[in-house]
Amino acid sequence: MTHGLIFGRFDPPHAGHVMLGRAATELVDRLTILLVGRPADMVPLPIRQAWLTELFPGADIVAREISAAPPRAASFAELVRAAVPGPIDVIYAGGGGQSAIAPLLGARFVELDHGQRTVPVSGAEVREDPLVAWPFLPAPVRPYFARTICLHGPESTGKSTLAPALARHFDTLYLPEYGRTYCEAFGLALTMADLLAIGRTHAAMTRSTLRFCNRRLILDTDPLMTAAWAEMLFERSDPWFEAFDETANLYLLLDIDMPWVDDGTRFFGDPERRRKFFDCSRDQLDRRGLPYVIISGPPEERFARSVEAIEAAGLA
Template sequence: MTRTICLHGPESTGKSTLAPRLARHLSGAVVDEYGRTFAEAHGVDFTMADLVTIAQTHDRLTRAMNGIDLLILDTDPLMTAVWADMLFGYRDPWFDAWTGTADLYLLFDIDLPWIEDGTRMFGSVAERQRFFDLSRAELERRGVRWALVRGEGEERFASALAAIEAAGLV
């Protein structure tokens, strides 16, 4: 059975940087963030239909890797649901019906500086805090197992590894 660890949280918190490093360290595979791929191809003027497409595609990519022992997910549909909340104040019913949650969610703190990269939107302190609060609330609402990841550089990597080990997933 595939063990899944999802990196969850606001933009510019190190998820995409840490995902491949965790996968290498734990001899797993990565499912890259499809939202970034979509944004780079189509721009960031998202519609709700775009967000559903992003979530469904990410879910399909994850399911296609079924059978691999350990998957590191660089976000999943729960994070895309939070994006819908941030952008529109509501979400498509598809998000709440989705049931493919990970074995562990690592919630990335907003303790790193925000870096503009052309696809990011919520850089103010207030926006980042709201994004973080909604991200945490989604995990709590769903009742999934999660842990907070903090720190810079090696400390952040160690925080993620400690959470994975504490969850018994390695």
């Protein structure tokens, strides 16, 4: 049985690592990937370990955290022996920097991408700017670095029109409001259980879509808006909403200075309750200390103001 080894920081894993690991998987009977982490690394070690487990389901993923990089090849070889018992037949690497380790372990060294000609990116380049290196980030890694912009605020403020317009402008995807889909399917007699189903489903869809969006994702509301609905409908929330922490990088809070239009799925059209809904929506952001910009004006101006806010926040 041929035992192959790949080791590195994988901080974070990129397309070069994927090419290396999948090629090696086909070339050996058993593959071990040794993930060596340090406290100063960009991404916490358990997160990287989970990514590698998903990317290479047939490999043995071994994680070790060390205080600093061993100064000599011999010291690193000792670390490998302690972490990966048994003989190692071949060490695979994308470059030649690890070649001194192989003879110390009685292994053959195989360099698969000399000079990064196949996958022209390095871990240092990814760490410098993950969004610039976006095409080289595997799907499991992308949600960690993607940016989210969430449209927030009461009904009939233009969110459903603004979300796709922003997605087109930034060449990415948007996630429609799941609550509308839910109400159209199951009716308007909502319970707290219905709101929990809406919030949880929207959060799950967000996590999924972040894996293949283009650097940023536009959200037409999120569970914080569903929590505002709970306050309006029942004057209380649910612990799940209070514990929700997958918040957006920026919220665009749409003002109520637009006419209210009844489309069959809306509730609060009179001015007093509409103002209360806006204040409730704003409170969801204020008490969590989340960044937001109020977007007001006629529909044709809201798009421009939203783009300006996204650019000013460094999310463009």
